[in-house]
Structures are given as C-alpha cells and as structure tokens.
Amino acid sequence: MDIQTDHSRSATVVTLSGDLDSRTAPEVQDAVLPLVTDGSRLIIDLSAVPYMSSAGLRTLLLVYRQAQQQHSAVVLVGLAADVRDVLDSTGFLSSFLVCDSMEEADHALSRVGLPQDGAA
Amino acid sequence: MNTGQPHLVRDRIDAFPTHQIAGYDVRPGRALPFGAVPVSGGINFSLFSGPATAVSLVLFRRGDAEPVAELPFPDEFRVGGVWSMTVFALDYDNVEYGFRVTGPEHPQLGDRFDSSRILADPYARAMSGHERWGEQPDPNLSYPYRSRLVFDDFDWDGDRPLRLPSEELVVYELHVRGFTRHPSSGVTHPGTYAALVEKIPYLRELGVNCVELMPVFEFDEFENHRWNEDGELLYNYWGYSTVDFFAPKAGYAATGPLGMQCDEFRNLIKEFHKAGIQVVLDVVFNHTAEGNERGPMINFRGLDNRTFYMLTPEGYYYNFSGTGNTLNCNNPVVRDMVLSCLRFWASEYHIDGFRFDLAAVLGRGPDGAPMANPPLLESLAYDPLLRDCLLVAEAWDAGGLYQVGSFPHYFRWSEWNGKYRDTVRSFLKGDLGQVGELATRLVGSPDLYATRGAHSSVNFISCHDGFTLADLFAYTDKHNLANGENNGDGANDNNSWNCGVEGDTDDPEILALRRRQIRNAMSLLLISQGIPMFVAGDEIGRSQSGNNNAYCHDSPLSWLDWSLQEQNADLFRFVRNLIAFRAAHPMLRSRRHPTGSIEDGGSVVSWHGTQVGRPDWSPGSRLLAMSRTGLDADGEPDHVYVATNAHWEWHDLELPELPSGLRWARFVDTTAEAPDDVASVGAEQDLDDQRSIPVGPRSVVILVARPVEPST
Numbered sequence: 001m002d003i004q005t006d007h008s009r010s011a012t013v014v015t016l017s018g019d020l021d022s023r024t025a026p027e028v029q030d031a032v033l034p035l036v037t038d039g040s041r042l043i044i045d046l047s048a049v050p051y052m053s054s055a056g057l058r059t060l061l062l063v064y065r066q067a068q069q070q071h072s073a074v075v076l077v078g079l080a081a082d083v084r085d086v087l088d089s090t091g092f093l094s095s096f097l098v099c100d101s102m103e104e105a106d107h108a109l110s111r112v113g114l115p116q117d118g119a120a
Numbered sequence: 121m122n123t124g125q126p127h128l129v130r131d132r133i134d135a136f137p138t139h140q141i142a143g144y145d146v147r148p149g150r151a152l153p154f155g156a157v158p159v160s161g162g163i164n165f166s167l168f169s170g171p172a173t174a175v176s177l178v179l180f181r182r183g184d185a186e187p188v189a190e191l192p193f194p195d196e197f198r199v200g201g202v203w204s205m206t207v208f209a210l211d212y213d214n215v216e217y218g219f220r221v222t223g224p225e226h227p228q229l230g231d232r233f234d235s236s237r238i239l240a241d242p243y244a245r246a247m248s249g250h251e252r253w254g255e256q257p258d259p260n261l262s263y264p265y266r267s268r269l270v271f272d273d274f275d276w277d278g279d280r281p282l283r284l285p286s287e288e289l290v291v292y293e294l295h296v297r298g299f300t301r302h303p304s305s306g307v308t309h310p311g312t313y314a315a316l317v318e319k320i321p322y323l324r325e326l327g328v329n330c331v332e333l334m335p336v337f338e339f340d341e342f343e344n345h346r347w348n349e350d351g352e353l354l355y356n357y358w359g360y361s362t363v364d365f366f367a368p369k370a371g372y373a374a375t376g377p378l379g380m381q382c383d384e385f386r387n388l389i390k391e392f393h394k395a396g397i398q399v400v401l402d403v404v405f406n407h408t409a410e411g412n413e414r415g416p417m418i419n420f421r422g423l424d425n426r427t428f429y430m431l432t433p434e435g436y437y438y439n440f441s442g443t444g445n446t447l448n449c450n451n452p453v454v455r456d457m458v459l460s461c462l463r464f465w466a467s468e469y470h471i472d473g474f475r476f477d478l479a480a481v482l483g484r485g486p487d488g489a490p491m492a493n494p495p496l497l498e499s500l501a502y503d504p505l506l507r508d509c510l511l512v513a514e515a516w517d518a519g520g521l522y523q524v525g526s527f528p529h530y531f532r533w534s535e536w537n538g539k540y541r542d543t544v545r546s547f548l549k550g551d552l553g554q555v556g557e558l559a560t561r562l563v564g565s566p567d568l569y570a571t572r573g574a575h576s577s578v579n580f581i582s583c584h585d586g587f588t589l590a591d592l593f594a595y596t597d598k599h600n601l602a603n604g605e606n607n608g609d610g611a612n613d614n615n616s617w618n619c620g621v622e623g624d625t626d627d628p629e630i631l632a633l634r635r636r637q638i639r640n641a642m643s644l645l646l647i648s649q650g651i652p653m654f655v656a657g658d659e660i661g662r663s664q665s666g667n668n669n670a671y672c673h674d675s676p677l678s679w680l681d682w683s684l685q686e687q688n689a690d691l692f693r694f695v696r697n698l699i700a701f702r703a704a705h706p707m708l709r710s711r712r713h714p715t716g717s718i719e720d721g722g723s724v725v726s727w728h729g730t731q732v733g734r735p736d737w738s739p740g741s742r743l744l745a746m747s748r749t750g751l752d753a754d755g756e757p758d759h760v761y762v763a764t765n766a767h768w769e770w771h772d773l774e775l776p777e778l779p780s781g782l783r784w785a786r787f788v789d790t791t792a793e794a795p796d797d798v799a800s801v802g803a804e805q806d807l808d809d810q811r812s813i814p815v816g817p818r819s820v821v822i823l824v825a826r827p828v829e830p831s832t
Contacts, residue, residue: 022213053213054271054380061275089314089374091387095275 473510707750
C-alpha cells in the first residue's frame, strides 16, 4: 500500500494505491485518522484501489465517523466499479460523499457548511 | 480528582499473551460467549463439548485445503466442558477455523466422536466454503463448511426493531433468492439480499408490513442434490436444513465472496425497517443438516451427539422431522443454544420475529414424547430480550403431532392456523358442511384462541409449502414429476379445484372463474381477524405449474416472474386495496374476538343468510354473510358487510338495516370484472338498492357503511 498526502490544495488529499484489506488497513488508519481534525477537509483518492475487504471498508467508516465527531468532511474520489458495488450492496455507500473527480470533490467540499457558516 | 478528561479504558491487563502454542501467542480464553468473538488484541474462541477429552483449534488460511496451524487447548484452558482460548494477532479477513475434538467412540451409547474430522463451530457468525450459490466446493475437501471470523460492528443509524403490534401485521412470505432471481426482476445482483432492497418499493406499494423470509441461516443447497429425468439439477433450494444457526447464508449475498454477507443482510433489515416493514425469519430448529447415521459430520455430531440429538436406546436417530434426525431441543444445553441464537438475531440483526418450522418438535422431550410444559417453549415465551418479537409456531411435525389450537403457548405464541387454510379452501371449492366452521375462522378462530386473542391465529390459504393461490384454482391434483420422485412427494390433501380443466386452458369461462376464486380467497383472508399471510407472487397470480412441493427447484418454476406484475396488474390492485381496507377498519384486525358490544373497543358480529339474521348452518349450505360493527380509528361506529357464496347460482341477500344517516356502499364484488371488482378505500360505490344485493355464483361481496351524501 502506497499512501501519498498532498496539503497543497484547500482540502488535504490522500491518495491510496493498492488493496485495502486487513493487511494494509492498520497503516491506512494510522496515516489518515490524524488528518481528520476539527473542521478539516479531506479527499481520499481511491482510484488506485482495486480491492477493498471488510476490514478495509471499516477503516473508511472509522474515518467517516471520526470526521462526524470532529465536524470535518471527507469525500471519496475515484471508486473502482467493484468497490463501489460492494459499498452499494452493503448500504455503506450512503454513508459517504462520493465524487467522480477532484474538481467535483472540491465543489462538494465547498458546499459542506460548517455550523458557523449558517449553511443548511 | 477531576482533570477534565474522562478516564477511558483503552488497554486491559489481559490484553497480552501468556502462552505460545504452535507459533501463536495465546492466553486462556473467556468461556462465554461461545463462538469466536473479537477481544482486546485478538479473538476469543470458546467451544462446548461435555464428554470431550481433548480439543484443538484448527486454523486455515482462507481457501487453503490444509490447515496452517493446529493449537491444542491446554487443560488449564478448560472450565467444565467448555474449552476457550484467546489467540492474538489473527488476520481477520483471511482466517478460517474449526475444531478437532477427541472423545469416547461408542456409537451404541450415542457418542460419535471422530478425531480424524475437523468440526465447524456451531456458534460461528459466518461460514465460508459455500459463498457462491450453485458452486459446489470440491467434495473431497476434508473441511467443507468453514467457520469464519466477521466484524460484528455495524452502523445501524438509529435503527431498531419496529415493534408493530402483531395484530397490525400483513405477512408476506418470500424466498430471498426466488424473489429476484428471475431475469425479469431487473435488479443489479439477482437472487441476493442487495436485490431485495431494490424491491422494497414494490412491497410498500402493495402495503404489506412484514416479510417472512424463508430460511436464511447457512444451509447447503447441494445437500441431497440429484438430477431428475429431464437432466435438471435438483437442489435443497428452500433451505430447511441448517448448517450454521448463527450465520446468514453467504450464497444469498452479492458480497458473499468477500465475506460481507453479515453487513449486506443487516443493511437489508435496516432498509426494510426504514420502509416500515418488519422482518421475520423462518427458523428450523427441529433438525440439522447432519441427517441420520449415514449423514455428514459437520458440527454437533462430533461435538456431543448424545446431547444435541434425540436418540433411540440403540443410539440411532429419532426422526420426528422427516429429514433424518431430531434436535434434542429440550435438553438444557440445546435449549440454551436455541435461546442464544434467537437472542443473537433479535439483538445483533434487529430481527422482529420468528416462525418456527415444525414447532411441535420443540415440545418433545429427549425420548420424543410430547411434554406438558416444554422448557424451551416456556423460555422463549418469557425471554426478556425476545419480548417484542413475534413468535409463530408451525404447530405440527412429521411425527404425527398436530397442535393447532393446543400448542403450549404461555399466552405468547401465535400459530400458523392450518385449520383456517383447510376450511377456507374447502368452502371455496364448494364442499358441503363448511359454513359453520368458516364463520369461526373469519372472526379469528375463537374456538382455538379464545383465551389468547385473535392475533394468535396466523391465517393463510397459501404458503411456500403447497399450491400457490393461482394453482389452487387451476389444479385438482399435484404435478410434482419434475421433483424426480414419480409424483410421490408433496401433500395430497390440497382441497384444490381446477375450475373445470386441469392446468392451462384458454376457456374464457374457466379463466374468469379462476380469477374470481383468487379474489374470493384474498377477500376472505384480508377481512378475517388474525394475522393474514400469503406467499410472494400470489398478489400477481404466480403459478408453479401445479407443483405443490417445489423445494428442489432453482428455476423459473420457483422464481417470481416479474412480468406478471404488468400482466396481472388488476389483481395487484385488488390485493393492494384489500390491504388498505383492512388498515382502514380496525375491528377487522382487532386482537379481541367479537365481544357482542362496541363498548370499550369491542366489536359485534351478526350472521346472515339470504335473510338478515337467518344464517343457513345446515350441511347443504354454501352461503354465508356477516356484518361487523365496531369502532373506526376516530372512535366512530363502523359497519362492514361480507357475503360469500360458494354455490354456482346467484342468490339475493337481504341487507341489514343501517342506522339513519348511513348507506351501504360496495367495496368488493368479485363477480364484476376489473376495475369494478374493487373500489379504492373511501371511494366505495353507493348501492341503489339498500334492501338487498345479488351475490353471484362463487363470489364475495364486501360492503361498507358510508354517510349519506348531502343532497344538492
């Protein structure tokens, strides 16, 4: 598993490459969870993740739940068709903001209002 | 001292190994709960076996034929007959496990230990080895039914069991695979839990609020598989033969090959609940998939055969289930397993209720004799965790015990009312001498359930077992040749009638009569007190070509053909409106049988024939009418009149007089062709003649009192 982090945009972008399963889930969790801080914006690029196991999926859910606690926002980008299908069949897809491209993700994040923004 | 930060227990002093066995870090486990559950740093394995002398935990890498390690339980890891061990740092996704159990080997005393075999964990939360429906694993595998580890966390989003009062239910019985497997279903993953989610809008439109899922505990569709004369592979398709009581069937999950069947099934339940639909599981505790002494050794047989099965004095298997063995469910250990299992599904999967297959077996003692006060049934009735669950008994078994109306109920159990089915079928086909009993069945069978309430009666005319509703009126005889048993299997006492020609016909009169009979049946079912149930597809006229025992067909014969939805849209509308009518008239679904007064929320029933108040109870009668008076949802008096004529002639029926300001309006007349066969609820058509109504041959008429329209 290769994990790249890019802070050069308005949102932090984490790019994962490789299978996300019980072997790689701990390192992904260790790398991503610290990025979810109060009010942070995070894009997780999964376009190079061909396979996600039950453990991998739970890592993403953990990140998502942490984001909720911290009033921050996470967007998944570039889901492979198989991965998306698994998320859909298990109902987890509805837990995430999912976008097809980085531009769409930026746009989606710009519309996610923090409570003080007064946005609905 | 308050530091402002709550003290959180993040580490435990037992989160470290004490031993190393076969290269794995381990420590003595916790005896309870049984099965494999995640604990701090590892997995806790716990297994019960009373007489075992040695037990090993056998670990496999996922899919490998041979084990990767075998860890004998040290004697100090045993408490009583329970062997437990915590194993650290296991790869959750990729481990399969089983047990090797050594014990006394004397079959004549009932022991069948075999230390050459690897046994599945009877409490395993998931099973692998059969995760793709219809793909048979290598039959030479030494360990074919493999226990798996699963994550037991799930994001329920605030979901909880719906706790609908049981008398409010309309139950829809369905087979998870058969419901969406047909190419016409238009779903992404046919035959799966995920596909069922896509069909929830259909069920909402129909108006049912409870689905009863035919067995979803792990079973092996290849059990007793064979080919019929046409070369068709026959399966254990229905699945009434459990391999693992704690695991949802992986072959029903689109994500089963990824081991995510538990998540997918939980999501299905969550989605059903969001739609206001309860989920009841059809559970099979009367026997297991291990069969008799010639059957496979999967789990219980090699763990503690004498405890788990009812055995003859010679050590052979009693067969009250008709399938080879009988689970010894009133043994305290087995009872505990059954109770744990149901508590698990109710709490971990938010299941709303259970229907118990051949439940009369659950009232038999270890020697097979029916017990007066069966501890298992009592335990389930009083269990606090199951308090809000519907408990429904199929109150008979294959050993000749028939307990409809007499099942040990503890004022808690409901029953599949087989007498309801038999009476309504006999009456509709025109049998004589049915009118008196029909009357009793329409008002919730007070002869059987007076002390328990009408909701104790699950009324049904069709279910998975037997003819579909459409076939009930198209076939006089069963046509089970495709089952490969020379038409010898399946029930013979069907009380069915083909309306003139056996099977397919293009005779318009016969087809019209069949349409009418289906509507008659649905009408009576949905105005009867008790919990109505029908089998998936009856609302759109599904046929099984006269096969009344399609348990072995994974084919279009047993799948729901969704093109019927368009073809029989008028029947769908008829059933949908009937369900809405039932919802609009609380007295029809009250748990109180008619009380003779509408005071205090009670209801009144009056019986009629061609003359008001003069029902014909004579043996030659085929006509019955009733009027019901009760209170509607606003507490106002509500009047419904139902006439059913199983005779082949028209009859004019005198109508009961309504209080002033009310007039009879027609909701259903099955003599009329669609769309005039049924009105929308609230748009029932005022009758010109308020004194009498003609009731056609073999038909049902339903009227409702409506306020007089102010004259303009």
